[in-house]
Amino acid sequence: MRFTYLQHIPYRHFGSDFVDKGYEPVVSTPYFELAHPNLVHADLRDAIDELLYAARSGFDAVGLTEHGQSAFDMDPNPNLGAAAVAYAIAAENLDTGICLVGRSLGKSREPLRVAEELGWLDNLSEGRLMTGFSVGVPYDANINAGIPPIETRARHNENLALILEAWRAREPFAWNGKYSQYMKVNVWPRPFQAPHPPVSIAGTGDPKTTRLALEHDFGFNLVGPTLSQAQQHIFDGLWRMADQLGVDDNPFRVNVAQFVVVADTDAEAEKLYAKHIEYSATRGIGAIPAYRMSLPGSISPAELRTLLAGMPTADPPAPEMPSYADLVESGAIVAGSAATVRDILEDRARSYRVGHLMVQLQIGSMPTELVRYNIDLFTAKVIPALRSTWKEYEPHNRWWPIRLGGRPVSPIQSEPTGATVT
Amino acid sequence: MTIASQRRTEAVDAWGRRLTLRFEIEGSGPPLLYLHPAGGMLWDAFLYRLAERFTIYAPILPGTDLADTMAIHQLDDIHELVLAYEGALRSLGIGDAPVIGQSFGGMLAAELAVTFPGLFSRVVLLAPLGLWDKSAPWDLDFMTTPPDALPGLLFKDPECEGAQSIFRPPDSPDQALDNTVRSIWALGCVAKFLWPVPDRGLSRRLHRLIDPTLIIWGQDDALIPVSYAQAYRQLIPHSRIEIIPDCGHIPQLEKIEITARFVDEFLK
Numbered sequence: 001m002r003f004t005y006l007q008h009i010p011y012r013h014f015g016s017d018f019v020d021k022g023y024e025p026v027v028s029t030p031y032f033e034l035a036h037p038n039l040v041h042a043d044l045r046d047a048i049d050e051l052l053y054a055a056r057s058g059f060d061a062v063g064l065t066e067h068g069q070s071a072f073d074m075d076p077n078p079n080l081g082a083a084a085v086a087y088a089i090a091a092e093n094l095d096t097g098i099c100l101v102g103r104s105l106g107k108s109r110e111p112l113r114v115a116e117e118l119g120w121l122d123n124l125s126e127g128r129l130m131t132g133f134s135v136g137v138p139y140d141a142n143i144n145a146g147i148p149p150i151e152t153r154a155r156h157n158e159n160l161a162l163i164l165e166a167w168r169a170r171e172p173f174a175w176n177g178k179y180s181q182y183m184k185v186n187v188w189p190r191p192f193q194a195p196h197p198p199v200s201i202a203g204t205g206d207p208k209t210t211r212l213a214l215e216h217d218f219g220f221n222l223v224g225p226t227l228s229q230a231q232q233h234i235f236d237g238l239w240r241m242a243d244q245l246g247v248d249d250n251p252f253r254v255n256v257a258q259f260v261v262v263a264d265t266d267a268e269a270e271k272l273y274a275k276h277i278e279y280s281a282t283r284g285i286g287a288i289p290a291y292r293m294s295l296p297g298s299i300s301p302a303e304l305r306t307l308l309a310g311m312p313t314a315d316p317p318a319p320e321m322p323s324y325a326d327l328v329e330s331g332a333i334v335a336g337s338a339a340t341v342r343d344i345l346e347d348r349a350r351s352y353r354v355g356h357l358m359v360q361l362q363i364g365s366m367p368t369e370l371v372r373y374n375i376d377l378f379t380a381k382v383i384p385a386l387r388s389t390w391k392e393y394e395p396h397n398r399w400w401p402i403r404l405g406g407r408p409v410s411p412i413q414s415e416p417t418g419a420t421v422t
Numbered sequence: 423m424t425i426a427s428q429r430r431t432e433a434v435d436a437w438g439r440r441l442t443l444r445f446e447i448e449g450s451g452p453p454l455l456y457l458h459p460a461g462g463m464l465w466d467a468f469l470y471r472l473a474e475r476f477t478i479y480a481p482i483l484p485g486t487d488l489a490d491t492m493a494i495h496q497l498d499d500i501h502e503l504v505l506a507y508e509g510a511l512r513s514l515g516i517g518d519a520p521v522i523g524q525s526f527g528g529m530l531a532a533e534l535a536v537t538f539p540g541l542f543s544r545v546v547l548l549a550p551l552g553l554w555d556k557s558a559p560w561d562l563d564f565m566t567t568p569p570d571a572l573p574g575l576l577f578k579d580p581e582c583e584g585a586q587s588i589f590r591p592p593d594s595p596d597q598a599l600d601n602t603v604r605s606i607w608a609l610g611c612v613a614k615f616l617w618p619v620p621d622r623g624l625s626r627r628l629h630r631l632i633d634p635t636l637i638i639w640g641q642d643d644a645l646i647p648v649s650y651a652q653a654y655r656q657l658i659p660h661s662r663i664e665i666i667p668d669c670g671h672i673p674q675l676e677k678i679e680i681t682a683r684f685v686d687e688f689l690k
Contacts, residue, residue: 148617150494150610178498291566297610301491305603 001349001389002400004061004099005054005375006257006358008073009047009081012365013039014283019321025072025287026139034071043074046368051085053372054361057379060404061097061130062089063358065202065223066104067137068144072284078103079117086125097404098125101221101257101358102134102202106152107145111159111180115166115187122191127403129193132221133160134202135209139292150297153208155179164414167196195414198399198406200255204293205234206303207241214238214247217410219399221358222256228331228348231256235352251349251390252397255356258345259333259363262377266336272370273363274324277333280364281322286332333363338381346386355390355397429465434513437506440496444487445514446480449473453516454689455542456480457527459672460565460612461605464588468674471682472522476689479516481507485611488604494611500622503530503615504537511541520544520689524674525645526551526612529624532658535635536627545635546685547654549643549671554621558647562616565609577670578642584675628657635661636688638681640669 010025014034023029051062062085064078075081078100089096098121108114122129135141135156142149158177165173165185172186191197200219203209213220222234235254242249261277263269280286299307327333334344349357361374400406429448436443446463454476456469463482472478484506485494497503507530511517521542523531528550535545554560564575573580573589592598615622635658639651651663664684666677673681 142617146618148614150614154495291568295610295613296565296606296608297613301488301603301607304606305599308599308602 001386002060002252002356002397003383003386004063004097004255004356004358005051005059006063006065006099006101006360007047007051007054007081007362008065008285008360009043009075010073010280010284010362010364011035011040011071012043012279012367014071014279014365018283023283024289024292025284026067026070026292027143029069029071040074046371047362048081048084050362050368050371050375051081052088054375054379055085055089055094055096056092057375058383059096059375059379061099063099063101065101065132066134066140068107068140070140072280072288079121082121082129083124086121086128089128090125095404097128097130097401099130099132099255099358101132101200101223101255102136103132104136104141104145104156105133105159105163106136106156107141107147108155108159109145109180111162112166112182112185112187114159115163116189118163118197119167119187119189119191122193122197123189125192127192127197128401129191129197130200130219130399130401131197132200132202132219133163134221134223135206137204137293138295138298139288142295142298143292148297149295151179152298157212164196164199167191168414193401195409198401198409199413200399205230205237206299207237208300208303210234210238210241211245213253214242214245216415217247217253217398217412219252219356220254222254224257226257226259226332231348232351235354239353248396249353250355250393250396251353252355252393252399254352254354255358255399256348256352256354257358257360258348260341260345260359260361260374260378260382261333261335261363262338262341262374262382264337266340269335269337269340270324272373273335273366276364276366276370277324277327277335278321278364281327284364286322286327338377341378342382342385345382346389349386349389355393356399357386427465427470432514434510436510436513437496437502441484441493441506442490443484443506443510444482445510446482447477448480449475449477451476453477453479453519455511455516455519455521455531457521457523457530458483459525459527460609462486462608466584466587466675466678468678468682471678472685475686476520479514479519481510483608483611486604486608488600491607494614497614500530500533500615501537504533507534508538508541517541518543520546522546522548522685523550524548525671526616528552529620532624532628532631533622535633536624536630539630539632542633544689545631545633546688547635547637548673548681549639549646550637550650550654551616551620551646552622552624553650553653553657554619555653558649560620560646562613562618562620564645565613575644575670576672577676578640578644578668579670579676582676584672584678588675625653625657628654629659631658632660634688636684637661637663638673638684639663639665640671640673640676641665641667642669643671645671
């Protein structure tokens with residue numbers, strides 16, 4: 001298995017009034033009332049430091065992703081943080097990849113800028129880049145960026161096709177798209193890796209996204225939902241679809257994000273991390289209202305029908321303030337001693353059939369010292385025990401940079417996909 | 423109320439045969455075009471009453487029919503929608519008829535009228551979308567309003583008969599699911615022409631609306647401030663407004679008698 005340290009950049013200092021006043025951690029979060037510039041500075045600085053600490057501690061890659069207007073992840077463009085990290089990793093000559101989990105192409109109005117920035121990062125990092133793209137979550141693509149929900153997926157597909165062509169084209173070319181037009185496309189620089197960095201697609205379970213990844217041999221990054229039962233269902237669907245499409249079942253085509261906290265004992269984990277996890281649940285990612293994650297038009301009628309029909313109507317609603325115990329019990333957080341965490345992650349890696357794991361070791365209000373402690377235990381006591389899982393598939397891992405042991409990407413990854421309707 | 427419906431439908435090739443525009447047709451008399459709101463086509467008491475004097479032609483917005491939900495992708499923007507509708511009206515030979523548009527349908531009626539001056543004999547706009555000014559901001563949050571909060575948003579009195587008539591519980595879980603999928607997708611289709619700020623520049627075009635125009639607005643519209651009635655009147659040369667007291671966003675349902683009287687007199 002290969003392990004990526006995935007970093008969100010949350011504002012770590014909200015008080016309990018955040019909950020009392022019914023604030024949400026996205027879109028409408030009051031800034032001047034709740035945030036202080038010195039603390040924002042500290043949060044950004046700590047996040048970069050934690051990424052580098054993880055890289056130096058032996059993670060195979062470090063990762064960032066994109067969320068605009070989000071207090072739970074102040075990361076409007078992951079290329080910003082990646083630039084700082086890429087410089088340091090290259091300067092120190094670490095064997096660490098840089099994974100951008102999901103640059104949102106459904107919201108991008110400047111796809112060539114994305115292509116060029118990623119080319120730049122790949123050169124600065126000397127070929128350590130892995131480029132993930134995503135359709136984008138509705139609150140970000142549609143509310144924050146103003147794209148009509150019904151157009152998000154088609155825009156993503158067109159932008160993806162343009163970026164892949166822009167990276168590979170030997171000569172300047174014209175692009176007459178529905179969402180963008182250019183007479184001369186000739187990005188500088190082209191990527192360091194040939195023909196381009198490994199490409200993956202981030203999704204939350206919509207079968208259309210899974211299909212896109214499988215059909216083009218892109219990697220697939222699952223970035224939610226975080227309940228283990230829901231994830232199992234998604235992976236069962238993915239591997240069934242792979243079988244139907246005649247695509248191989250290499251576990252390394254999949255990367256899954258997990259929240260993980262490790263301590264000396266299960267009890268110690270609760271003592272150290274509970275309040276930070278509860279912070280995340282009530283003032284961070286866990287507090288995003290459901291309606292921010294779906295808007296009319298973002299899911300086509302057939303998928304919507306399947307989704308709604310599968311939803312239990314009689315279940316009691318989730319508790320408004322889930323406790324640490326609730327979150328561990330439900331599987332949303334993998335927590336405990338190194339042995340407990342190893343067992344759960346190995347079990348998931350096997351049952352999901354995933355070779356790449358993205359672990360989020362900074363959660364909610366966790367201070368940087370505690371994050372480092374979590375990183376230390378994870379790299380020392382969890383990674384070594386899981387390292388050899390799926391090793392028989394490693395020789396065919398084409399979703400990882402070549403200089404870090406990956407195989408060349410499939411030619412089909414580079415074929416433009418074009419704009420398709422939702 | 424029992425209504426002997428004679429409804430029929432007509433499917434018209436439109437937009438260079440890229441899509442089929444389906445018209446629901448009801449009533450007898452000279453033709454009248456009715457353009458439905460974002461929630462979809464609903465035959466209500468106001469329309470049945472009109473159908474006693476007119477043959478109502480009600481085109482169904484492409485994509486909002488569950489039979490062909492992907493039709494919406496054939497239309498890129500409001501201008502293409504307008505051209506597609508005008509072509510279909512010509513094929514049907516129902517030019518020079520009056521038009522009534524409710525909410526999104528009102529915006530569409532205005533867009534048709536400014537693009538094709540003289541297309542209609544008279545124009546009735548019932549709380550139309552289409553204008554937006556920062557002095558009276560409004561938004562599209564109604565698209566994610568939970569079902570139980572919707573009556574309170576659309577009606578001054580959520581208990582009124584008109585409100586009750588459209589929020590009837592479905593007959594079966596399967597029908598409930600169909601209804602939910604249909605209405606969510608319909609909003610998604612309409613959002614394509616409104617997102618993110620529901621202003622496609624109509625205010626710059628309304629001077630071209632030369633037909634006599636009646637603008638009706640509920641005094642207590644919680645969705646679009648009633649001040650937009652004045653804005654419409656100022657921008658449309660031959661227009662007048664009627665503001666209905668104690669009335670929300672859907673005058674034709676909440677105050678059917680008053681609304682019908684205004685419309686009847688205007689269309690005489």
